[in-house]
Amino acid sequence: MxxxxxxxxxxxxxxxxxxxxxxxxxxxxxxxxxxxxxxxxxxxxxxxxxxxxxxxxxxxxxxxxxxxxxxxxxxxxxxxxxxxxxxxxxxxxxxxxxxxxxxxxxxxxxxxxxxxxxxxxxxLTALRTAATSAMAARHLAPRNVRSMAMIGNGAQAEFQALAMKAVLGIQEVRLYDIDAKATAKTARNLANSGLTVTSCTSSQAAIEGAGIITTCTADKQYATILTDNMVGGGVHINAIGGDCPGKTELHRDILLRADTFVEYPPQTRIEGEIQQMDADYPVTELWRVIRGEAQGRRDDRQITLFDSVGFAxxxxxxxxxxxxxxxxxxxxxxxxxxxxxxxxxxxxxxxxxxxx
Amino acid sequence: MxxxxxxxxxxxxxxxxxxxxxxxxxxxxxxxxxxxxxxxxxxxxxxxxxxxxxxxxxxxxxxxxxxxxxxxxxxxxxxxxxxxxxxxxxxxxxxxxxxxxxxxxxxxxxxxxxxxxxxxxxxLTALRTAATSAMAARHLAPRNVRSMAMIGNGAQAEFQALAMKAVLGIQEVRLYDIDAKATAKTARNLANSGLTVTSCTSSQAAIEGAGIITTCTADKQYATILTDNMVGGGVHINAIGGDCPGKTELHRDILLRADTFVEYPPQTRIEGEIQQMDADYPVTELWRVIRGEAQGRRDDRQITLFDSVGFAxxxxxxxxxxxxxxxxxxxxxxxxxxxxxxxxxxxxxxxxxxxx
Known part of the structure; x- marks a missing residue:
C-alpha cells in the first residue's frame, strides 16, 4: 500500500x-x-x-x-x-x-x-445514498411495489437498485440513460443480482409500471429528466441528482402535483428540486414522518417525492x-x-x- | 506504522x-x-x-x-x-x-x-502560528528589538521564540507561566538554541525591557494576562491565546492605547481580543500593511498589537x-x-x- x-x-x-x-x-x-x-x-x-x-x-x-x-x-x-x-x-x-x-x-x-x-x-457515500433512498421509500412508496425505474445509470445506479431490492423487495429494475453504454454497464453489473433488469431506450419506457422512479443524473444544469405528462399517479419519485444550486431534474409541474419530503429544508430549498419553487412551497421533513409526527403516503394515487440532496x-x-x-x-x-x-x-x- | x-x-x-x-x-x-x-x-x-x-x-x-x-x-x-x-x-x-x-x-x-x-x-500549526507571528512582528515590532517576553509557556512557546530569533534576530526570551513547570520545560528545550533564556516569576518581570510581548495562554475564559499599567510604550504585543469567543488575554485599556492589526476582521471581531471592544473599534488588516497599502509601525513609542486568531x-x-x-x-x-x-x-x- x-x-x-x-x-x-x-x-x-x-x-x-x-x-x-x-x-x-x-x-x-x-x-x-x-x-x-x-x-x-x-x-x-x-x-x-x-x-x-x-x-x-x-x-x-x-x-x-x-x-x-x-x-x-x-x-x-x-x-x-x-x-x-x-x-x-x-x-x-x-x-x-x-x-x-x-x-x-x-x-x-x-x-x-x-x-x-x-x-x-x-x-460509503454511494452506499449511504442508496440506503437513505430506501429508507425514504420504505415510508413513502406505494404498498407492494415490485418495479422501479432507474433514470441515470452512473456510479449510483446499482447501489440504488440493490438497496430497493434488499429493503423493499423490489424485483425489477428498468434502466434508462442518455448514454446506452451506461445502461449496458449497469445491466451487466446487476446480471446476477436476482433482479429482473430491463434496459429501456427512453425515460418514458423506463417508468412504465414502475412504482418507484429514481432519477440520478449528473449534469450541472437545469435539466428536465421527467416532464409532467410522463408521470401518472401512485408513484414515489426518488430524486437524487438535483443536489446543488442550478442543478435540477424534474419539471416544476410535477412538483405542483406531488407531496414533497426533504431532509433539511434550509439546504434543500437552495440545492434541491424545490429551488425551482417559491419559498413557501410546502414540504414535509422526512424525520417527522419516521417519528410518526407527520403523514407519509396518504393514498394509493398520490405522487410522493423525496427531494434528496444528501445531508451530513x-x-x-x-x-x-x-x-x-x-x-x-x-x-x-x-x-x-x-x-x-x-x-x-x-x-x-x-x-x-x-x-x- | x-x-x-x-x-x-x-x-x-x-x-x-x-x-x-x-x-x-x-x-x-x-x-x-x-x-x-x-x-x-x-x-x-x-x-x-x-x-x-x-x-x-x-x-x-x-x-x-x-x-x-x-x-x-x-x-x-x-x-x-x-x-x-x-x-x-x-x-x-x-x-x-x-x-x-x-x-x-x-x-x-x-x-x-x-x-x-x-x-x-x-x-505544522505550531510552526505556522509562530511563522505568522514573526511575519507580523517583522512589519510591526520596534526596530532592532533584541528581547521578547513569552507569557504562557505551553506547546507554542518554543516555536514562537525560535521564529522570532530566526526571522527578527531576537537574542533573549523572557519566560513566564503561572505553572513554573511549564517555564522550566520551555527553558530546558531552548537551552541549546542560542537564545539567552530568562525564567521569570511574574508577567511584570517577564516584560521588562522586552520589545515584543507574546501572550499565549490556554484558559477558555476572559483572562487578564496583561493589564494597562504593566505595558509601556514602544512595544509590539503579539496576542495569540485569545482565539475564540469568550477567550481573551488583554485588559481592554491596553487595546485603547494600541494600534491593532488583524488577519480577517469578521473572524477577529468574534474571536480575538477585540471581542471586548465596540464594533467600530479601528483595526488594520495585516495584509494591507504587507502590501504597503496601510501603515505598520508609525513611531518608536507606539504600542502595536497583532490580535492573532489564526486564519485559513x-x-x-x-x-x-x-x-x-x-x-x-x-x-x-x-x-x-x-x-x-x-x-x-x-x-x-x-x-x-x-x-x-
Missing amino acids: FASKEVPVIAPSEKALIPFVSVENMMRLVHHIGIEKVLVELTDAVEEDFRRWEMFDKTPRIASHSREGVIELMPTSDGEIYGFKYVNGHPKNMADGLQTVTAFGLLATVSTGYPVLLTEMTL VEDFSALRYVREKLKGTDFYQEIDIIADPDDPRDLFGMLQRAKD | FASKEVPVIAPSEKALIPFVSVENMMRLVHHIGIEKVLVELTDAVEEDFRRWEMFDKTPRIASHSREGVIELMPTSDGEIYGFKYVNGHPKNMADGLQTVTAFGLLATVSTGYPVLLTEMTL VEDFSALRYVREKLKGTDFYQEIDIIADPDDPRDLFGMLQRAKD
Missing part, C-alpha cells in the same frame, strides 16, 4: 494512532458483511439517526464553488461524536476518466476533539456504522495523524527528541 | 493514491530542513499569500462548540488549490494528558476536487509549503483514500471485482 515509502519507526503513542479505512479495505469490509446486508443495516442506521434528528447539530454544508464543480465540507455532531465528510462534485470529471464524486470522512470524540476514524467515503446526518450514520463494524476485523490500518507527546505542553520536546 | 493491519494488496490506480504525512514524517521533514530554516521559509510563504490576499476565498471557520471545547473546519482556496484544516481546541485536555490543539489538513485540486495531500497539522490562509501557506518540500523526499506514505475505478461510472463494478 505504501509503495517504497516505509521508513524506520519512531513509535507514536497509542492515542496518536487512528484507524484509517482505505478504499481497498472498505471493499473488503463490504464483501465480508455482504453488500445487501450492508444496505439493509445502513438503512436502519440512517433511520435510527433520523429518529433522533433533534440531537444533531445541523449546519448547511460549506461549499466552495468553482467553474468546474464544488468542494464541500459537511459537518455534524450528536453531542458525543462529531463527524464530517469532504466531498467534491465535478460533473466534467467523467470525461477525463475521473470520478464525479469522491469523498472521505472522519469521526472524532466531542469531549476531546481527538479523531477516532478516518475513512474513504466514495464507496446520513454520513454520520454511515461513519458510525463503519466504526462499529470494524471492531474485531483487520479491515483498517492505523495511521499516526495526531501529535501526542507524553507531556501535552511539550510538543517541541517531542519534535526535538525525534532528531536524536 | 501500521501495526499488524497489513493485508494483501489490490493495486489501486495511481490517481487514487495521495501522499500522507504522518506526525513522524513531519518531524523528519522538519529536521531534514532544519527548524529555524523551516520557520524562516514558512514566514515567507505566509507573507507571499498575505500579499495576494484578495485571491483567497475567505469564510470564517466553521466551529462546532461544546462544553469541553471546539472542533473547527477552516477551508480556503486560491482558485487553483483548495485547502482545509481540521482543528480542535480543548483547554481541559491538558489535565487528561492530551493535546489542547490537534490538527490535520488537506490540499485538493480545485478543477477536479481530487485531494493531493493529507498531513498531520498539530506540529496561513494553513494554506503551510500546506503548500509542505507539499513543495516533500518533492524528492520519502517523508510521506501513499494512502488509498480515493475510489478511482477505470470507468468512473463503474464504481459498483470496481467493488464487485474486488470480491473475485
Whole structure:
C-alpha cells in the first residue's frame, strides 16, 4: 500500500494512532458483511439517526464553488461524536476518466476533539445514498411495489437498485440513460443480482409500471429528466441528482402535483428540486414522518417525492456504522495523524527528541 | 506504522493514491530542513499569500462548540488549490494528558476536487502560528528589538521564540507561566538554541525591557494576562491565546492605547481580543500593511498589537509549503483514500471485482 515509502519507526503513542479505512479495505469490509446486508443495516442506521434528528447539530454544508464543480465540507455532531465528510462534485470529471464524486470522512470524540476514524467515503457515500433512498421509500412508496425505474445509470445506479431490492423487495429494475453504454454497464453489473433488469431506450419506457422512479443524473444544469405528462399517479419519485444550486431534474409541474419530503429544508430549498419553487412551497421533513409526527403516503394515487440532496446526518450514520463494524476485523490500518507527546505542553520536546 | 493491519494488496490506480504525512514524517521533514530554516521559509510563504490576499476565498471557520471545547473546519482556496484544516481546541485536555490543539489538513485540486495531500497539522500549526507571528512582528515590532517576553509557556512557546530569533534576530526570551513547570520545560528545550533564556516569576518581570510581548495562554475564559499599567510604550504585543469567543488575554485599556492589526476582521471581531471592544473599534488588516497599502509601525513609542486568531490562509501557506518540500523526499506514505475505478461510472463494478 505504501509503495517504497516505509521508513524506520519512531513509535507514536497509542492515542496518536487512528484507524484509517482505505478504499481497498472498505471493499473488503463490504464483501465480508455482504453488500445487501450492508444496505439493509445502513438503512436502519440512517433511520435510527433520523429518529433522533433533534440531537444533531445541523449546519448547511460549506461549499466552495468553482467553474468546474464544488468542494464541500459537511459537518455534524450528536453531542458525543462529531463527524464530517469532504466531498467534491465535478460533473466534467467523467470525461477525463475521473470520478464525479469522491469523498472521505472522519469521526472524532466531542469531549476531546481527538479523531477516532478516518475513512474513504466514495464507496460509503454511494452506499449511504442508496440506503437513505430506501429508507425514504420504505415510508413513502406505494404498498407492494415490485418495479422501479432507474433514470441515470452512473456510479449510483446499482447501489440504488440493490438497496430497493434488499429493503423493499423490489424485483425489477428498468434502466434508462442518455448514454446506452451506461445502461449496458449497469445491466451487466446487476446480471446476477436476482433482479429482473430491463434496459429501456427512453425515460418514458423506463417508468412504465414502475412504482418507484429514481432519477440520478449528473449534469450541472437545469435539466428536465421527467416532464409532467410522463408521470401518472401512485408513484414515489426518488430524486437524487438535483443536489446543488442550478442543478435540477424534474419539471416544476410535477412538483405542483406531488407531496414533497426533504431532509433539511434550509439546504434543500437552495440545492434541491424545490429551488425551482417559491419559498413557501410546502414540504414535509422526512424525520417527522419516521417519528410518526407527520403523514407519509396518504393514498394509493398520490405522487410522493423525496427531494434528496444528501445531508451530513446520513454520513454520520454511515461513519458510525463503519466504526462499529470494524471492531474485531483487520479491515483498517492505523495511521499516526495526531501529535501526542507524553507531556501535552511539550510538543517541541517531542519534535526535538525525534532528531536524536 | 501500521501495526499488524497489513493485508494483501489490490493495486489501486495511481490517481487514487495521495501522499500522507504522518506526525513522524513531519518531524523528519522538519529536521531534514532544519527548524529555524523551516520557520524562516514558512514566514515567507505566509507573507507571499498575505500579499495576494484578495485571491483567497475567505469564510470564517466553521466551529462546532461544546462544553469541553471546539472542533473547527477552516477551508480556503486560491482558485487553483483548495485547502482545509481540521482543528480542535480543548483547554481541559491538558489535565487528561492530551493535546489542547490537534490538527490535520488537506490540499485538493480545485478543477477536479481530487485531494493531493493529507498531513498531520498539530506540529505544522505550531510552526505556522509562530511563522505568522514573526511575519507580523517583522512589519510591526520596534526596530532592532533584541528581547521578547513569552507569557504562557505551553506547546507554542518554543516555536514562537525560535521564529522570532530566526526571522527578527531576537537574542533573549523572557519566560513566564503561572505553572513554573511549564517555564522550566520551555527553558530546558531552548537551552541549546542560542537564545539567552530568562525564567521569570511574574508577567511584570517577564516584560521588562522586552520589545515584543507574546501572550499565549490556554484558559477558555476572559483572562487578564496583561493589564494597562504593566505595558509601556514602544512595544509590539503579539496576542495569540485569545482565539475564540469568550477567550481573551488583554485588559481592554491596553487595546485603547494600541494600534491593532488583524488577519480577517469578521473572524477577529468574534474571536480575538477585540471581542471586548465596540464594533467600530479601528483595526488594520495585516495584509494591507504587507502590501504597503496601510501603515505598520508609525513611531518608536507606539504600542502595536497583532490580535492573532489564526486564519485559513496561513494553513494554506503551510500546506503548500509542505507539499513543495516533500518533492524528492520519502517523508510521506501513499494512502488509498480515493475510489478511482477505470470507468468512473463503474464504481459498483470496481467493488464487485474486488470480491473475485
